[in-house]
Amino acid sequence: MKPRIAVLGCGYWGSNHIRTLKSLDVLSAVSDANRPRAEGFASEQDCRVVDPEDLFDDKEIDAVVMALPPQFHADYAIQAIAAGKDLLVEKPIALTVEDAERAVQAARKAKRVYMVGHVLRFHPAFETLKSLIDAGELGEVRYIHSHRLGLGKFHTENDALWDLAPHDLSMILAITGAAPIEVRGEGAALLDHLSDFAHLHMLFENGLRSHLFASRLNPYRERRLTVVGTKAMAVFDDVEPWGRKLAVYRHAVWQDSGQWAFTTNEPTYVPVEEGMPLTRELEHFIDCIETRSEPRTTGEEAIEVLRILTAGTVSHY
The missing domain is CATH 3.40.50.720 (NAD(P)-binding Rossmann-like Domain)
Known part of the structure; x- marks a missing residue:
């Protein structure tokens, strides 16, 4: 039933x-x-x-x-x-x-069951990206940056950071498997006292760094997560059509006679199964109810997201 x-x-x-x-x-x-x-x-x-x-x-x-x-x-x-x-x-x-x-x-x-609506954790492109990282295809992850920009969705309680950043923070935490040891935030309020632009800079214990940029007052739409590893770089771009949502770049960088050199390569677009993230999220919720299993997006992870948001919030009162 x-x-x-x-x-x-x-x-x-x-x-x-x-x-x-x-x-x-x-x-x-x-x-x-x-x-x-x-x-x-x-x-x-x-x-x-x-x-x-x-x-x-x-x-x-x-x-x-x-x-x-x-x-x-x-x-x-x-x-x-x-x-x-x-x-x-x-x-x-x-x-x-x-x-x-x-x-x-x-x-x-x-x-x-207490599951959190971090819907992009159920995006097929992110799931595929996570599997590539777990399989070592990118090498050791050293840097992650995300951009979530657009126009609108102005709230009376939430600024750009609190409204937009949880999506990306959930994905970043899923990749790192750990909370940051340092968080620094910057924000700018143009319309009232709530930030319309927000930057977060994070440092993790293993030396990995991450940068997040969120804006609700931007003339174009951007939904991009970039992961830089020691073997390759990957980009999850949700604005792109399905065939181009996940790209892997196998650029090479090395040192020659004390000078840095590099070569660039065309991206490889990784096949991604098409599917609606919200549908997959709710199917997972139903499965957790029926099997009494732990959700992929737990309350504990959401608490860590809140700690980061709180540490990175800039007051404009």
């Missing part, structure tokens, strides 16, 4: 969860503080509407996907866990490390 899943929060990203869960035949109900909005989705997807205050005690719901403003995630998550529900919580899972820890610890104690 498939799990019965409700979506709490019918905003932009919640609506994507609603439609995808319906396509997977596991959508049980929708819920939102704005009941007319929830009723619209319920009518469209032929499911029930449940008010937020009644959602967690509903015996016909096994799990909840939370896509709320992040300041509400922790308290609602704790209520859901106390009622025996499994959870997928969208990023950021809280606005403070302390709130995130409360929710994740509650899930551990109650033995409930």
Whole structure:
């Protein structure tokens, strides 16, 4: 019997969860503080509407996907866990490390699934990139940089760093397998007191360095993760078509008579299975519910993402 899943929060990203869960035949109900909005989705997807205050005690719901403003995630998550529900919580899972820890610890104690919506971990191109790294195809990873730029999505609570960077931080942490030992942030606020541009610089214990640039006030769209290894470099570019999303560059650099020399090579485009990351993420969530297994994107990893965001935040008040 498939799990019965409700979506709490019918905003932009919640609506994507609603439609995808319906396509997977596991959508049980929708819920939102704005009941007319929830009723619209319920009518469209032929499911029930449940008010937020009644959602967690509903015996016909096994799990909840939370896509709320992040300041509400922790308290609602704790209520859901106390009622025996499994959870997928969208990023950021809280606005403070302390709130995130409360929710994740509650899930551990109650033995409930607590999965985090770091959706790009389920992108086929990233999965393929990770397998190349694990197989040693790039050699020792020495540097990672990511650019996530675009125009829009202005929030009253989240700046560019908190809204955009969690995607890339989750991928960087998956590659490094460790938290950074140093984090330095830079930001610029043009519209109000929230950063519209943000840079993060990270140093890891093994000497690996990483740089992240996020912007919500950029004239063009860029979604690029670059990994530099001792054998090769790889680029995951999500703006490119499927056949060019993952490129490996086998450039050569060496020292000759005290001078550095190099040769460049054309990229090799690695075949990637096409698939929607959100669909794959939710299929993984369903599998975790059914098998009681640990999610790929855990609450502990999300807490580490929050620690990095907190350390790199620049105040403009």
